[in-house]
Amino acid sequence: DTAVSQTPKYLVTQMGNDKSIKCEQNLGHDTMYWYKQDSKKFLKIMFSYNNKELIINETVPNRFSPKSPDKAHLNLHINSLELGDSAVYFCATALAGGPGELFFGEGSRLTVL
């Protein structure tokens, strides 16, 4: 069983579309994150949720909306996709009260044409 799984792994779509990426973890962690990795490999935090509550919301356009239906899931919905949204999006988890050690999913590569 993969500890942190993301779907889909690859997503190719047109500008203006709306898309979602899903993340599920079976580690029992309380904290989940979305990170964006750009073409220069820089990893930047987008959002952090602790037990379904939004904790960190970095300077991210409001076209990006995270949703945590329960502690084990954190989804990322993106409206009106733009070329600059092309990147690899990583979900990560950690135990609460820290974070302690981060565990990452395998990433979802989004390409906007």
Add this chain to the structure above:
Amino acid sequence: GIQVEQSPPDLILQEGANSTLRCNFSDSVNNLQWFHQNPWGQLINLFYIPSGTKQNGRLSATTVATERYSLLYISSSQTTDSGVYFCAVVNSGGYQKVTFGTGTKLQVIP
């Protein structure tokens, strides 16, 4: 916010060589972690090391939090060590925010 810089940015090694990667951070940290991003893009946990020294096979890491740096040692490098190495820190004053370094891209050639 906290700045995290890694050096060198790029490194080419002959298989079997040793190397040291450095991570400097601009403020006090609670946590520090090293990751290896392999050529397939997976982020693999190497060490969770807020302070002290740890070893795992050919890899070891040392964090001197008071001097705001961490080192990752790779001995007897193998081609499978190729990829990008990141350090990531949590600022003591921040809440659950993990900041990644700029990365070191390592290529090990046979």
